[in-house]
Structure formats: C-alpha cells, structure tokens
Amino acid sequence: MQKIIIYSSSLCMRALLEGLLYDCGAEVCVATSRQNLFDRCAAERFDKVVVGETALFMEGCDTVERIRPCGAREPEILVFAPDITEECVMSLLERGVNQYVSLPVVPARLRRKVFGV
Amino acid sequence: MILFLLSTLFGSLILLLLPRRQRAVRRAEYVRRISIYVSVGYEFGTFTLRNIASPTDLVLLAEAVAYVSERVRGTGVKPLREVMEHYALERRLVDRASRRRGVERAYALALLARMPLSRATSERAYALFGEDDDRRVRFYALLCGVAGDRDFVHYVAAFRPRFTRYEMAEVVALLCREVCAVAYTPLVRSHNYNLCMLGISLVRRMDAVEAERELRRVVVEGTGCLRLEAVYVLASLRGNLSGVALRRWIYHRPRSERRSLCRHFVRSGYSIHTLRALFGAEECNEAERMLNTYKCRIA
Known part of the structure; x- marks a missing residue:
C-alpha cells in the first residue's frame, strides 16, 4: 500500500488535501509542522510527499535534502498551490520537486495524479 | 500589583485567543468533511454535519464551503451546490447580510461571492445591496452578481467609482475561477473605464499576446491610468514599444x-x-x- 504524507502550514489546506485524498487505498498521514514533516520523512519511508504551499521551497532551507535524506530519488514530491508564474514553477522543478499542480483542481484529476487511479 | 495586572492581561489574552483557535479547528474540520464529500462521498448519500444552529456555526460552514469552492472546480462544484442547498446557505447568508451593517454585511456578501451561486441568489443580492452607501458592500454585491451571472458586463460598467487595483484583482480572480472563456477584446475597446481596465487585466492574466494591437491603441489614444496600465502590460507581453x-x-x-x-x-x-x-x-x-x-x- 502506498504511503503518503501531507503538509501545509495552513490548517484548512491540510484538511482540504486530506479530504480530497481520502479513501484511495493508500495510507495518508498529515504532518502538523515543518519539523514534524522532516522528522517523519527521516524516520519512515513515504512514497509521496504532498505539500500545499510553495513557501517551504522558497525560503532558503534545504527542504528537498531533508525530505530525501542520503540523496535518494524518493519520495516523490508534489506541490499544490494557486496559480504562480512560470519562473516560480521552473524554480520548484529545479529544486527537485517532481510535480506542480495549480489550484483550483478537479478532484478526480488530483486523485489520478497522486494515485494513478 | 504589577503581577496582578500581568496575570489579568494574560488571562484576557487566553480568553480572546482560545475561541479563535477553536473556531479555526472547527472550520478546518468542516473543510475536511466537505472535501471528503466532494471527492468520494457524493456517491454515498447526502452530506451531514451536526446541527448548524448558531450564527457562528453558519459563518464557519460558509467559510469552509467558500474555501473549498475556490480550490475545486469541474466535477467538484455539484456536490458543493448540494451542501449549500441542504443547509440553505444562500438564503441564510442573504438574511444575515440584511440584518447587519457595514463590514459585517460586506463580509457576508464576500462569502456568498466565493461560492457557486445560483442566478436567482446573485440577482437578489445585487438588487438588495448594489446601491448601498458603503463602497465595500456595493463591491461585494457586484461580485455576487458576477459570480452567478455570466453576463457580467453591465454589473462592472455600472459600478461607481472606479475600481481600485485590489478590487480589479478580485474581479479577475473570480472570472478566471471557472476557467471560462472571457472575450477581452470588446472589454479593452470599451470606453467605460472599469470595463477597459478589466480587459487589460485579463490580457495580463492570460498572457494574451494576440491583444497587442488593442493594447497599442490604448497606449496611443488612452489617458491616465488606462494608458499606464496598458504600457506595463504591453511590455510584459514583450510587445512593440516603438512610436x-x-x-x-x-x-x-x-x-x-x-x-x-x-x-x-x-x-x-x-x-x-x-x-x-x-x-x-x-x-x-x-x-x-x-x-x-x-x-x-x-x-
């Protein structure tokens, strides 16, 4: 079974992502803070990390290295955020994010992207 | 004495912040339940929450629906309409706006405008509050009108005074929410300031390089803020700046x-x-x- 962790600094965004990814045959966890996300990624093996904001990757911290210790290529990182500029999307991809999905999103399309179903 | 004052202040702060935190947690729970319903629960029957009785519960539910509505589109809209009809959110928010004044009235209308409104509600909200003395109320009544009616041009043209940048940004965000086709060329050609500015803002938002000729016309013949905005947008599109x-x-x-x-x-x-x-x-x-x-x- 796939293991997915969700993070956003906004309570409502966490709840939204958790609800949209509900009951898809995967184990979905929620990180309540940045440090909680990094600690859990270091302690457990996740297949996907779903982040509900871009600020985590834009503030100079080594986010991707802390999510993927030892230079691994997993977990896959998906970022969901409102429409942003092409430059910002390119910056995210250069930092190691695998996919960027702009909001608003069609629920079925989101589930296909995350779970491939 | 100082210790007493500090402890009173600290206690007041706790009393002020605790309900706010509780409201935030409850709002997030409503968002979670609604998004589950939107995602998978629609097939399994009607949506239910505990009885939404108090005004606070109503506002929290409306905020949750508005939050999900702004981030979900396409097949996610119909379940949201079901939730709104089940709790009569449209009628209750319009009634709330009628009973309040000033910023509270504007806030109720702002919540309405963020939801997938029916045409009847949007027309009613605009009819009741479109001529209000408070500019904020008039603006959010206009947004309600635009949200429920694809023929939004007459609402925008009738708004007085001119839109500020922030108001224009909200109108553009609302129009682009459903990713519907908006004809920007007639808007840019319009002699009405609000419509022309809206057209230019949509050109910027959509990176519509085909609108270069219209923008150049505004650059040459326009005045004031319209001309300045057209120059900025033309440059953003790397258009022709000669002349x-x-x-x-x-x-x-x-x-x-x-x-x-x-x-x-x-x-x-x-x-x-x-x-x-x-x-x-x-x-x-x-x-x-x-x-x-x-x-x-x-x-």
Missing part, C-alpha cells in the same frame, strides 16, 4: 514613474537599444547597471 506617441508620453512622466517603467522594461527583456530610444541618459545608465547584474536574465 513617437509613446516616446513623448514617457518624456512627460514624473521621474519616479520613468525609472519604474525603465526597470519594468529591463525585466521584461528589452535590449538597451530599445530603451535608449525611449528614455534619457539617467534611466539608460540605470538600465545598463541592471543588465550587468544577476537580477536580469538575458536570453
């Missing part, structure tokens, strides 16, 4: 505005030759400094 009219207009702008325009043109990727044709020595020197730094990417 005596533009050069003369830039020459008569205040110094700070000329420098701001020059910086924008540099960031948009125009060469120093283009800038020398439009600006004086001072702006060109600054442009060369910018071009020589890491702040500009040269293709």
